[in-house]
Amino acid sequence: MKLVILDVDTGIDDSLALAYAAHSPELDILGVTTVFGNITVEEATRNTLVVLDKLEREEIPVYAGESKPMSREYTKPFARHIHGEDGIGNQYREPSERQAQHMSAADFIVQQIQASPGKVTVVAVGPLTNIAKAIQTDPTIVNTIERLVVMGGAVTVPGNVTPYAEANIYSDPDAAAFVLTSGMPITLVGLDVTMKTLLTGVHLDEWRRENSALSVFLADMTEFYMGAYNEIVTGGKGCALHDPLAVGVAIDPTIVRTTSYAIHVECTDPDALGKTTGKHDTAVAHIDVALDVDSSRFLKHFLSRIV
Known part of the structure; x- marks a missing residue:
């Protein structure tokens, strides 16, 4: 069983990723850390607690x-x-009866990696600010973390918030640049592959037929996301499973094909802010960038776990 920390800015696909992880026996979720991004960190924390309650995983x-x-x-x-x-x-209807812990996200990440060196995987599906702060707190974790799986970037494809940048990297390009050049073992799961993993309205209908409180909540929540995607991105084909794919890679790295790159994050040019460029520099290439995905295998596995 893999020890994992999920670092989220809990919007809709983060919630799906939480459900996927919570229902996957391969993962032992040590905790969930929250960050600004899709929404404020306060809202992300509130939503995370609510979603975990709905998943009946209040112990996390x-x-x-x-x-x-x-x-x-x-x-x-x-x-x-x-x-x-x-x-x-x-x-969202009402808050959880639980509250977040008093320890900061960065301190918790450091604590857990120190406690189990070489055994903790962090799955980061929001801006990389918490991860950067953890490295600043204890630089040795770059050598003692098992792996950081990042949903972020667009190395060979256009961005989704600008022509160049993916949303998580764009939200804090400096943190992304810091983390992606830290020497930490990283798998980058970006738009290069996540846009190939589409959930459809048919799947939401199947969740509704399950007719559990969880399945209906997930279907109703995801319908909003799918509507936005259909209007802006996919023209009615469905919505991308960005964050769940990062969880899928943590469970089974073979669902993606990766190429090793050194990644440069643009932090100065305002027109290209957050752009992720891959370089084949063997001296410093340590980021495993996902460039292809077995989308049918991933989708089948995700659907078998989600509700």
């Missing part, structure tokens, strides 16, 4: 993290047009 602790980028003002609008005003498709 939640740690609030960074509320703004590492070294610049946050100018990107929150993605409420994609994730709803509340971040979970306007399905």
